[in-house]
Structures are given as structure tokens and as C-alpha cells.
Amino acid sequence: MNFERKGDWLLLKIPTQWENKNIEEIFASYLCASRKQIHLFKMEKKVQLNNQNVPWTTTVHKGDSLKIKLFHSQPNTITPTYMDLSILYEDDFLLIVNKPDSMDTHPNDQVDTTSLLNGVAFYLLANGEERQLKHIHRLDRDTTGCILFAKHELVANMLDHMLRERDIKRTYIAVVHGLLSKKKGSIDKPIGKDRHHSNRRRIAENGQHAVTHYQLLKKYPNKNLSLLSCTLDTGRTHQIRVHLSSIKHPLAGDTLYGGTPIFTRQALHAVNIQFKHPFTEETLSIYAPPMDQPEIFPHEDWNHLLRG
Known part of the structure; x- marks a missing residue:
């Protein structure tokens, strides 16, 4: 996908496969947006075609520029909590964290502030990002390793779809x-x-x-x-x-x-997660080294061992 970020906006160049589709079809079929999300994008005028606000029934053509306001601050209900996190991968759309043991992936109730989700929320705020953070999958409290988070609801929907289609391999x-x-x-x-x-x-x-x-x-x-x-x-x-x-x-x-x-x-x-990035289309293969002290797993080149 040909894109660039400009401030709060994501600029997408319309590819050949989107030719003659209208904006609503693109959001529903290719960007996996929910009806609620499409409604909010419409009402809040967060989508433009060639720098203009146009009806969502407008047909697009190859080379057109679709602008989506995606990177602005978005308050959420997650209480941020400082934690010393191991970030394995991060970009504007998502991040992957190496979860330690004795920690839940997400809060169990509204007063729980000790989950990995709380720690990631703090990490993003400390870096100037207030996001509608969402975990794409979970691990048991005492299972460690790769956890994938989306920084935006739209990205979360795309990753959720990939998970259902088994396009995310763990x-x-x-x-x-x-x-x-x-x-x-x-x-x-x-x-x-x-x-x-x-x-x-x-x-x-x-x-x-x-x-x-x-x-x-x-x-x-x-x-x-x-x-x-x-x-x-x-x-x-x-x-x-x-x-x-x-x-x-x-x-x-x-x-x-x-x-x-x-x-x-x-x-x-969870030693490895592999998937095609929904925007860059790069194949990501991220390894999480075990962090247990005392050690449970041996020191290994996990990439080599798993491929061998």
C-alpha cells in the first residue's frame, strides 16, 4: 500500500485494485472498518479525497489521494501505569511487546491498573501518543512472549480480520x-x-x-x-x-x-509472531527472547532452531 503520514493525516494513494470503488466500499472491504467507525469518520469529516470533502459514494481512481485523519490524540479509558516494558517492534500503526509472567494481558475490571495494556498505555503517553489502544490477542497470566497491540481502532479491525483469517501466525x-x-x-x-x-x-x-x-x-x-x-x-x-x-x-x-x-x-x-503488515505490506517476523530469571528455556538462536 502506497502511503505516507503527514501530521495527523494518513495519505493513501489509490492502487489499481481499488479502481472504480467508492469510498464507503474501500473502508468496509479493504480497511475493515465497522459501520460505527464509518459513521464517525463521516460525521467528523475525517476523510478527504484529493484534499476535498466529498460524498462517500464518490468513485475513486488509481493515483487519487485518500486522506484519513488517524494520528490525532484519542482519549481512552485505560489507566496508564508505569512499567519497564520490552518493546520488540513499533511503528505508527502497531507495536509488539514481550509480556513478562505474572501479568494479565488486559484489565480484569475497571479498577485493575496492573495489566500489560495499562503499561503500554503509559509507554505511549510518555512518548506523546494518546491512542485508542487495543490488544489483538491475549496470553494467560503466566505465559510470556509476543503480544500484538493496535494503536488505532481502524488498524485493530484490520488485524482482527487477519487473525480470524489465520494470517497472523504465532x-x-x-x-x-x-x-x-x-x-x-x-x-x-x-x-x-x-x-x-x-x-x-x-x-x-x-x-x-x-x-x-x-x-x-x-x-x-x-x-x-x-x-x-x-x-x-x-x-x-x-x-x-x-x-x-x-x-x-x-x-x-x-x-x-x-x-x-x-x-x-x-x-x-510465545516466541514468534509473523504477519504481513496491513499498510507497509512487509512481512514482519518478530522474535521474543525468554526473560525468565531463573531461566526456564535454554539460550538458543530461536530463528535458526525453529527454521531448522
Whole structure:
């Protein structure tokens, strides 16, 4: 996508595939804007074609300039809280953060100010950005690694669409009990709530469809542990934890699903996130180094190990 930022405005050059579409069609089909967002853009006159306010039914042509007021200050309801964050990637549209353990991705209620979302809100404010910040996915409180945030609602809608279409690939690393006999495999088992334990999930015939793919990276015979990489076709609560437990290889440290407490948390880390940037169209592949002290995962060149 051919674009540039000028102050509060995003300038898009109309590409060939948008030829003869009207502005509303572009926002709905290509920019994934909701009806509410389109209504607000219209009412607040935040969109221009060739520097003019025109009806949204106006047809565009290749080379036209579509201006969107996207980068102005936008108050939100997130309470900013200072945190020492590990920012893995950032641009005008989004950022990726390496989440530590013992932290929720987003607030659990209106008075919660200790989540990663609160910390990112502070980080942006400290850099002069007041944004309608949104997390695109989440991690369990004691799972670490890559979390993707959108800085604007429009960008959030585009990323949400990509996530639903499985165009955002997330790779996890896990340390499990036992020595796996297979080098790779897939677990296709539905997951539902555990009626006897409100915080647990279980394999359930009437549960939600769930598929996890895993690959053996290393074995540690002296400790009876294995290092795996995992990718998901679905994103169910506790999916990797439940699936690996179901094949008798629970995560080390995951006492909720049969692991023993050899670590202070479950040994699960979102090591990589990969997707095509919705505006630059560059393929981003961002790695998050594990930050545990004491260490849970070995020092590795994760790019090399996962590709190998």
C-alpha cells in the first residue's frame, strides 16, 4: 500500500485494485472498518479525497489521494501505569511487546491498573501518543512472549480480520514432561469448560474445535523433559496446556494440568509472531527472547532452531 503520514493525516494513494470503488466500499472491504467507525469518520469529516470533502459514494481512481485523519490524540479509558516494558517492534500503526509472567494481558475490571495494556498505555503517553489502544490477542497470566497491540481502532479491525483469517501466525515454545517419541504431530481434540473447576478446561466431545501442531526441538533425557514448538489453528483458552496434557506430556510447572512445579510457572512462551503488515505490506517476523530469571528455556538462536 502506497502511503505516507503527514501530521495527523494518513495519505493513501489509490492502487489499481481499488479502481472504480467508492469510498464507503474501500473502508468496509479493504480497511475493515465497522459501520460505527464509518459513521464517525463521516460525521467528523475525517476523510478527504484529493484534499476535498466529498460524498462517500464518490468513485475513486488509481493515483487519487485518500486522506484519513488517524494520528490525532484519542482519549481512552485505560489507566496508564508505569512499567519497564520490552518493546520488540513499533511503528505508527502497531507495536509488539514481550509480556513478562505474572501479568494479565488486559484489565480484569475497571479498577485493575496492573495489566500489560495499562503499561503500554503509559509507554505511549510518555512518548506523546494518546491512542485508542487495543490488544489483538491475549496470553494467560503466566505465559510470556509476543503480544500484538493496535494503536488505532481502524488498524485493530484490520488485524482482527487477519487473525480470524489465520494470517497472523504465532509460534510457541514449551518444555514438557517426558521424552516424546514422535518428532512432530497434531492434536485435534475439542476443548470445553471443566464443570468441576471454574479455572480449568478439558477435552470435551461437545467442546469447541481445537487443533494444535507440535514439533520436537530437543530432548533432555537426564531431566526427562522435551522442548517443543507449537502452532495453533485455533485459539481456545488454555489450548496448548490442555492438548499437551491430553497426550501425557503436560507442561513443566503447569500444576493445573498435571505438571510438577519444577518451575515457578508453566513453561510456555510465545516466541514468534509473523504477519504481513496491513499498510507497509512487509512481512514482519518478530522474535521474543525468554526473560525468565531463573531461566526456564535454554539460550538458543530461536530463528535458526525453529527454521531448522
